Amino acid sequence: MEILKVAAKSRSTSVAGAIAGVIRESGHAEVQAIGAGAVNQAVKAVAIARGYLEEDGIEIVCVPSFVEVMIGSQERTAIKLVVTKA
Amino acid sequence: MEILKVAAKSRSTSVAGAIAGVIRESGHAEVQAIGAGAVNQAVKAVAIARGYLEEDGIEIVCVPSFVEVMIGSQERTAIKLVVTKA
Numbered sequence: 040m041e042i043l044k045v046a047a048k049s050r051s052t053s054v055a056g057a058i059a060g061v062i063r064e065s066g067h068a069e070v071q072a073i074g075a076g077a078v079n080q081a082v083k084a085v086a087i088a089r090g091y092l093e094e095d096g097i098e099i100v101c102v103p104s105f106v107e108v109m110i111g112s113q114e115r116t117a118i119k120l121v122v123t124k125a
Numbered sequence: 126m127e128i129l130k131v132a133a134k135s136r137s138t139s140v141a142g143a144i145a146g147v148i149r150e151s152g153h154a155e156v157q158a159i160g161a162g163a164v165n166q167a168v169k170a171v172a173i174a175r176g177y178l179e180e181d182g183i184e185i186v187c188v189p190s191f192v193e194v195m196i197g198s199q200e201r202t203a204i205k206l207v208v209t210k211a
Contacts, residue, residue: 047161075133078168082204086189100186100211103172107201118168125186 042069045084047076054080055087058122062092062099070120071106078118085122098125126153131170133162140170144208145177148185156206157192164204171208198207 041049041061045054054070063069072081085101092099108117127147131140140156147154156210171187178185185208192205 071208075161075165078165079204082164082168082189082206086191086204089188100188101188102175102211103168104175105169105172111186118165118172120168124190 042071045070045072045077045081047074047080049077049080049084051080051083051087054084055091058084058088059091062088062097062122062124063095066124068072070101070122071108071117072120073108073110073115074119074123081118085120088122099123100125131156131158131162131167132161132168135163135166137166137169140166141161141173141177142190144170144174148174148178148183148208148210149181152210154208156208157194157203158206159194159196159201159203166200167204167206171206174208185209186211 058068070081072078101120106117106119144154156167157162187206187208192203194203
């Protein structure tokens with residue numbers, strides 16, 4: 040499974056398009072963000088993707104959790120949003 | 126329905142406790158946040174609430190959307206997270 044990594048500078052509409060594409064293909068997308076700015080863009084992207092997919096009659100829900108990731112040699116706590124069809 | 130309003134300075138564990146309480150009572154909670162810091166705390170709170178509720182065998186999912194809210198005389202865009210039992 041590909042993980043969609045979101046940064047604070049990511050455009051939420053672009054991420055939304057990616058989420059919608061992965062959901063249409065596999066019914067399941069995983070979005071990862073580190074830091075408030077990135078988490079905000081990720082959540083906005085899910086909200087926008089919801090609109091895109093509603094047009095196709097697809098409802099989505101998301102489940103957030105914490106994951107530890109290595110950035111170089113440093114461990115950081117990321118937020119993972121698992122997005123699935125409702 | 127009471128709306129749980131989250132600020133950037135809100136403690137995510139306190140918000141998580143409130144979400145878990147409302148879910149146990151009614152199966153449905155609504156969380157509202159304006160700005161990246163607040164959205165981040167809200168999402169972390171849902172992730173923590175998920176842990177609390179798992180202990181009771183309750184699974185939750187959330188659906189983010191945009192809502193326009195009035196703060197004084199100014200219209201602001203908030204993120205609404207509707208949290209429900211899976």
